[in-house]
Amino acid sequence: MRTRRIAVAMVLSITLGCLSLLGATTTPAAADSVQALAVPSFARMVVDGVRKHVFISSKSGNEVLVTDYDGTEVGTLTGEDGAYGLALAADSSTLYVALSSAHAIAAVDTATLTETARYDTGAAAPVFLALAGGTLYFGYDSNSAGNLGSVDIGSATPTATLGLATGDWSGAPLLAASPTDQDLLIAAESGGQPPTLRAYDLSSGTPSVTVARRIKDSGVSRDLAISADGTQVVTAGEAYKTSDLTDDGQYANGPAWAVAVAPDGTIAAGLYAGYSPDVYLFHPGIGTQSPLRNYDFGVLGNPGTATAMAPAGLAWAPDGSRLFAVTVDVYGADPTLRILESADKFDTALTVNAPATAPRVQPLTLTGRVTSTRSLPADGTVSVIRRDTVHPGGRPIGTATIAAGGAYSFTDTPQAGGKVTYTVAYLGDDAHTGSRTNAVVQVSRTTSSVSVRTDHATYGWGTAAKVTAHLGATGTSRVLSVYATPAGGSRTLIKSGRVNASGNLTVDYPLKRNTTFTASFDGDDVAAPKAATSRVGTTVKLGEATTHHYRTEKLSGQTYYVFHKATNALLGTTMTAATGRKAFYQVEFYHQGAWHDTGTRYVKLSAAGKVTVTYGGDHARKVGYKLRWRSSYIMGAANSGDSLNTTSRGAWKYFTFTK
Numbered sequence: 001m002r003t004r005r006i007a008v009a010m011v012l013s014i015t016l017g018c019l020s021l022l023g024a025t026t027t028p029a030a031a032d033s034v035q036a037l038a039v040p041s042f043a044r045m046v047v048d049g050v051r052k053h054v055f056i057s058s059k060s061g062n063e064v065l066v067t068d069y070d071g072t073e074v075g076t077l078t079g080e081d082g083a084y085g086l087a088l089a090a091d092s093s094t095l096y097v098a099l100s101s102a103h104a105i106a107a108v109d110t111a112t113l114t115e116t117a118r119y120d121t122g123a124a125a126p127v128f129l130a131l132a133g134g135t136l137y138f139g140y141d142s143n144s145a146g147n148l149g150s151v152d153i154g155s156a157t158p159t160a161t162l163g164l165a166t167g168d169w170s171g172a173p174l175l176a177a178s179p180t181d182q183d184l185l186i187a188a189e190s191g192g193q194p195p196t197l198r199a200y201d202l203s204s205g206t207p208s209v210t211v212a213r214r215i216k217d218s219g220v221s222r223d224l225a226i227s228a229d230g231t232q233v234v235t236a237g238e239a240y241k242t243s244d245l246t247d248d249g250q251y252a253n254g255p256a257w258a259v260a261v262a263p264d265g266t267i268a269a270g271l272y273a274g275y276s277p278d279v280y281l282f283h284p285g286i287g288t289q290s291p292l293r294n295y296d297f298g299v300l301g302n303p304g305t306a307t308a309m310a311p312a313g314l315a316w317a318p319d320g321s322r323l324f325a326v327t328v329d330v331y332g333a334d335p336t337l338r339i340l341e342s343a344d345k346f347d348t349a350l351t352v353n354a355p356a357t358a359p360r361v362q363p364l365t366l367t368g369r370v371t372s373t374r375s376l377p378a379d380g381t382v383s384v385i386r387r388d389t390v391h392p393g394g395r396p397i398g399t400a401t402i403a404a405g406g407a408y409s410f411t412d413t414p415q416a417g418g419k420v421t422y423t424v425a426y427l428g429d430d431a432h433t434g435s436r437t438n439a440v441v442q443v444s445r446t447t448s449s450v451s452v453r454t455d456h457a458t459y460g461w462g463t464a465a466k467v468t469a470h471l472g473a474t475g476t477s478r479v480l481s482v483y484a485t486p487a488g489g490s491r492t493l494i495k496s497g498r499v500n501a502s503g504n505l506t507v508d509y510p511l512k513r514n515t516t517f518t519a520s521f522d523g524d525d526v527a528a529p530k531a532a533t534s535r536v537g538t539t540v541k542l543g544e545a546t547t548h549h550y551r552t553e554k555l556s557g558q559t560y561y562v563f564h565k566a567t568n569a570l571l572g573t574t575m576t577a578a579t580g581r582k583a584f585y586q587v588e589f590y591h592q593g594a595w596h597d598t599g600t601r602y603v604k605l606s607a608a609g610k611v612t613v614t615y616g617g618d619h620a621r622k623v624g625y626k627l628r629w630r631s632s633y634i635m636g637a638a639n640s641g642d643s644l645n646t647t648s649r650g651a652w653k654y655f656t657f658t659k
Helices: 008-015 019-023
Strands: 004-006 033-036 045-048 053-058 063-068 073-078 083-088 094-099 104-109 114-120 125-132 135-142 145-151 174-177 184-188 196-201 208-214 232-235 238-241 247-250 256-261 267-271 279-282 293-295 307-316 322-329 336-341 348-353 364-372 381-387 395-401 407-412 418-426 434-443 450-454 464-471 479-486 492-498 504-510 515-521 530-538 542-547 551-555 558-564 569-575 582-591 594-604 610-615 627-633 653-658
Touching (some): 045 307, 063 083, 083 135, 104 125, 135 174, 267 307, 279 322, 348 418, 364 381, 364 434, 395 407, 450 515, 464 479, 464 515, 464 530, 479 504, 492 504, 504 515, 542 627, 542 653, 569 582, 582 610, 594 610
Parallel strands (some): 125 174, 256 307
Antiparallel strands (some): 033 336, 045 053, 063 073, 094 104, 104 114, 135 145, 174 184, 238 247, 267 279, 279 293, 307 322, 381 418, 418 434, 464 504, 479 492, 515 530, 542 569, 569 610, 582 594
């Protein structure tokens, strides 16, 4: 069975009987969403937990986009030339933006989204920012080398100081400030080899290196993060102790392009992974062998265009409620924001086993298992909802206790037959996501008795058939539907409703073609669906006319049309029109007490259903002979043109010739 997760926030709603939530189709992390970003490129991202805003810088766009937690745009800071690194004040009141093209750093009021100050950095192009001890530090590029600078933002006239770093930096260093130690700043190589990590002591007012080491990344570092407790720094999927930069775990199976650490220590590592998972989540100390969960973003936009994690494209909400991830296409364009909720919880998987078929009103048992990479609570339960013909919207029918090892068992006695769907749900807890799965059981039903009949087998064109549909014994439903399917046409519902006390439903239906009537019962909790059909024939509307005669006379009690031998008889037919339809003509003569055939012919009708045949020839040889003709529609004959009506024959018309 395919397992789907549901957010823990559903627990209360389901407990109170909100069936639609439990039954709705969900996907991993039910509230996850995707929003295209209205910027041409992505540089860095920070999250404001006070106003629940996400700030996203775009260097090529010279702007900072502001969205809410759902990814909806709430504003844009324009004129921010070369906007790159971002830093947010501890109280979220001010956003600092590194303007690499303007050689400056902008200060933005987060309440009004307006720039309130701009600090000149001279020859330095600031790229990365970090706030520590009331000072704004920035990693910058200058003359093809990197270094460290600062702005004393707490002074009356903040100014920039350059050249603070010791050691060689091939590019602007990545920076991360400790949330617990205002005198600690970590810097990592971002522009060349070998990749180096350094810890700076800020207590003297001038950064001094306390420890430096080469990190394990085979390439340059792309992101850097320090845990909320200040004990661990993570870069490129490796973790190090902030105290001495010694190894403290590995959190990605390859170089990470993006890292972020949640308040509870959960580590998110984003990889440039092609068609493998893009983001892995780990609880501290678990390591790469037991990820908490992973996300594979697959394909977005044009078919075949793979997405990739943007460098530094991960950020947690300050309360850990969600993880924000930015992906780009293979060209680094079309950035997209993905909001991943419940990302700090362990996934659960849920299975259910049920018989494929079962008798009605007999007990059946569902079994299954709930599993997770971390142990489940000892008092956990699964909830069961049953959907059937009586309760198509679903009805809660109980819970089952999860035993040791995650196994559960539940017994139910289905009262309704037909397709019965059991939805089993584990609602999750503070540490685990919820999950759900379905099992379908076909519960036996009795065979329905359905019939349909008409008052005649054949009808004249335009007359109405009285159709009677009959339904035998059933359960809760006494509804029949009657359909008419004219030859060459589509099936149409002509009546639907409850049968009368005798089990009958009647309807009159005017006929113009052969028609099949169908009586259909949809089934209910006791009786299975059933349909029955009855076919009737319908004649064409047929008219005949004999013209060009000069008189009529009675011969042997029959009216004859009399023609001069020099005049041809015109034999006209009018018939219900149909595409390609032909009339069948017959002419006979009377000899020695019997009628004899003189020839037959199929003649194509006009679009209006009319045709006139000229009876010509040497009529002098026919003087005194009795003749007769008629036209017909012959159903299904090779030359008739169609089979829409039943065979319909015209009346014989009698004629003769005189001198």
